[in-house]
Amino acid sequence: GAVVSQHPSRVICKSGTSVKIECRSLDFQATTMFWYRQFPKQSLMLMATSNEGSKATYEQGVEKDKFLINHASLTLSTLTVTSAHPEDSSFYICSASQALNQPQHFGDGTRLSIL
């Protein structure tokens, strides 16, 4: 149980392209979903927290106009990287939680490469 599906697993695109990443909780309802970014040999860094039906809360230093997050249902959250540039290349991972005090379950991540 508690499976989180993230799609696509890898994206390679040209600079200036917008890229959408989906995160789905397959067998549970996720009141909260999280988006993280991981650079090589670095920790996962929380980008934003999204709650179903409300605006995402972004961490300090994360541009909300560049990283658009939508959490339209209890099983789906999307992250759109708008006008992506090479410095946005990274590993993006989502997680979902059923409730407070429950563990976060992670997707398999999306490797984004901007040429």
Add this chain to the structure above:
Amino acid sequence: KQEVTQIPAALSVPEGENLVLNCSFTDSAIYNLQWFRQDPGKGLTSLLLIQSSQREQTSGRLNASLDKSSGRSTLYIAASQPGDSATYLCAVGRGGSEKLVFGKGTKLTVNP
């Protein structure tokens, strides 16, 4: 600002050995602590979750301990196997909001 440190950064052991991974955090006011496993190019698999009121959790060959007052946690792996080779991440939950702060991980290699 919460900071999480994991030592060692890398560890190589022969199969069958028992081992301990260490995690320390600077702010003891945590809600919970979670240990994850990450395989190369993959997402995270949750291994153990310890609530702030608990001192340890066990799952199979894994045992995680938590000492909030000293800001430390350990992950003990018994009778290690090559399949245990992965990066192990420690993360602490801030307040009651479930936000996690991660360490950089310990890359474990278990040699057959």
